[in-house]
Amino acid sequence: MDSVCSFLHHRVTARETTTLCQLQACFRAFQSVACQASALYSEHVDEERSSQLKALLIDYFEKKPVLDETELMRGEEEEAEDLSNIKLREWEGQIRSDIRNFLSIRQDEKFSGRAIARIFHGIGSPCYPAQVYGRDRRFWRKYIHFDFNKIMRLATEEIIRCK
Numbered sequence: 001m002d003s004v005c006s007f008l009h010h011r012v013t014a015r016e017t018t019t020l021c022q023l024q025a026c027f028r029a030f031q032s033v034a035c036q037a038s039a040l041y042s043e044h045v046d047e048e049r050s051s052q053l054k055a056l057l058i059d060y061f062e063k064k065p066v067l068d069e070t071e072l073m074r075g076e077e078e079e080a081e082d083l084s085n086i087k088l089r090e091w092e093g094q095i096r097s098d099i100r101n102f103l104s105i106r107q108d109e110k111f112s113g114r115a116i117a118r119i120f121h122g123i124g125s126p127c128y129p130a131q132v133y134g135r136d137r138r139f140w141r142k143y144i145h146f147d148f149n150k151i152m153r154l155a156t157e158e159i160i161r162c163k
């Protein structure tokens with residue numbers, strides 16, 4: 001019974017992953033031919049974009065879904081890392097600004113990059129308890145959706161820059 005459940009779980013997970021990859025491929029196809037401002041392009045049909053979209057859709061529907069789990073996982077990890085890096089680049093200035101603001105407000109205390117990243121992720125510790133640092137909602141759990149290690153690196157860079 002356990003082997004049947006395991007097989008079915010693996011099969012459903014593989015199908016979910018394949019479907020998600022297909023959805024992401026469709027998104028990338030539409031994104032690659034999308035126009036920035038609809039008002040500029042609504043008056044005439046862009047034949048090049050239209051033919052490019054047709055080719056992408058034909059390729060999408062004619063291609064058989066791949067169920068190779070290792071290949072799908074590798075592609076997912078690379079794409080998630082790319083999206084994370086893009087998101088971090090967009091927010092890096094704001095994160096650095098908040099780190100400098102945090103350090104200027106709490107000048108009397110010594111912080112490491114890790115401590116600031118913990119506060120920005122909302123992780124309490126004996127030295128930096130949630131009851132104290134969680135009161136200031138400007139910083140507590142503000143950047144929970146960003147990679148902890150990258151925030152720690154940015155915080156360390158800003159601490160060095162402030163010294």
